Amino acid sequence: AQKVTQAQTEISVVEKEDVTLDCVYETRDTTYYLFWYKQPPSGELVFLIRRNSFDEQNEISGRYSWNFQKSTSSFNFTITASQVVDSAVYFCALSEANAGNMLTFGGGTRLMVKP
Amino acid sequence: GAVVSQHPSWVICKSGTSVKIECRSLDFQATTMFWYRQFPKQSLMLMATSNEGSKATYEQGVEKDKFLINHASLTLSTLTVTSAHPEDSSFYICSAQRSGRRETQYFGPGTRLLVL
Numbered sequence: 001a002q003k004v005t006q007a008q009t010e011i012s013v014v015e016k017e018d019v020t021l022d023c024v025y026e027t028r029d030t031t032y033y034l035f036w037y038k039q040p041p042s043g044e045l046v047f048l049i050r051r052n053s054f055d056e057q058n059e060i061s062g063r064y065s066w067n068f069q070k071s072t073s074s075f076n077f078t079i080t081a082s083q084v085v086d087s088a089v090y091f092c093a094l095s096e097a098n099a100g101n102m103l104t105f106g107g108g109t110r111l112m113v114k115p
Numbered sequence: 116g117a118v119v120s121q122h123p124s125w126v127i128c129k130s131g132t133s134v135k136i137e138c139r140s141l142d143f144q145a146t147t148m149f150w151y152r153q154f155p156k157q158s159l160m161l162m163a164t165s166n167e168g169s170k171a172t173y174e175q176g177v178e179k180d181k182f183l184i185n186h187a188s189l190t191l192s193t194l195t196v197t198s199a200h201p202e203d204s205s206f207y208i209c210s211a212q213r214s215g216r217r218e219t220q221y222f223g224p225g226t227r228l229l230v231l
Contacts, residue, residue: 033218043206045159045222052218091158101217102149103210105158 002027004094006106013082014114021077021109023092029053031097034068034075039108040088048090051075082113118142119211121223128199129231135195136226138209145211148192149220150184153206165192189214199230 003026013019025034036048049059051068059066063080079086092106118141126134138148146167151159163184164172171184181203183195192211196203206227210220 037222042224043208043227044224045208047219047222050219095218095220097218100147100164101212101220102161102164103159103220104161107158110156 002094002096002099002104004092004104004106006092006109008109009107010110010112012112012114015084016081018078018080019082019111021090021111023075023077023106025073025075025094027094027096029096029098033095033101035093036066036077037091037093038088039091084113084115087111087113117213117221119209119221119223121209121226123226124224125227127229127231130200131198133195133197134199134228135193136207138192138211138223140190140211144189144214146189146214147212148186149210150194151208151210153208159208196228201230204228204230
C-alpha cells in the first residue's frame with residue numbers, strides 16, 4: 001500500500017525567508033513517481049515536478065528545489081526567498097507503476113507567506 | 116499541451132437534483148481519467164478511475180449508484196452526482212492520463228458543487 005505523509009499542516013513565514021516542506025512516502029514498488037503540486041486559492045492544481053524512483057538527483061528550478069532521498073523515503077521541497085505569491089497549499093503525491101499510476105496525495109501543507 | 120477542462124466550474128443546486136460534470140482532454144487522448152473529491156481544508160481523495168469504453172472502478176466507500184461515471188470517448192468523461200444532498204457539496208477535480216504515457220496525470224481546474 002502506498003502512503004504519503006506531510007507532517008506540516010501549516011507553515012507561516014515572512015517574505016524572503018527560505019522554507020522547506022517535508023514529504024515522506026511509503027511504497028513497496030521499485031518503480032514509482034513522486035510529485036509536488038501547488039494549489040492556490042483558486043483551487044486549480046499546478047504541477048511543479050515529477051521524479052521517478054530511479055533518479056535521485058536533486059533538482060533546482062528558479063527559487064524551487066527538491067531533495068529526493070530514497071534512504072529516508074523523503075522528497076522535500078524548498079522555496080528560497082519566499083514571496084507572497086507562494087502562499088498556497090502544497091501537495092506531495094506518489095504513484096506506483098504497478099498500481100496503474102494512481103496518485104496518492106499527502107495531506108497537504110498550507111504555506112502562508114506574509115509581507 | 117496536455118490541457119484538461121471541466122465544465123461547469125461552479126454549480127449551485129437544490130437538494131435532490133442531479134448534477135453532471137464534464138471532464139475533457141483538449142489536446143490529447145486519454146484512455147484513463149480519474150475523479151477526485153476535495154472537502155474544505157482536506158486533501159484530494161480518489162473517487163474512481165474511469166477507463167474509456169469500460170465500467171469505472173470505484174474506491175472503497177464511494178457509492179457507484181450515486182456517482183455515475185461515463186467515459187464514452189478518449190477525450191470525455193462525465194461524473195453525474197445523482198440526487199445530490201448537502202453533504203455532497205465539495206470540490207470535484209478530474210485528471211487525465213495521456214494514452215501511452217501513464218506516469219503523469221493532467222488535472223482539470225475543478226468544479227465547485229454547492230447543494231442547498
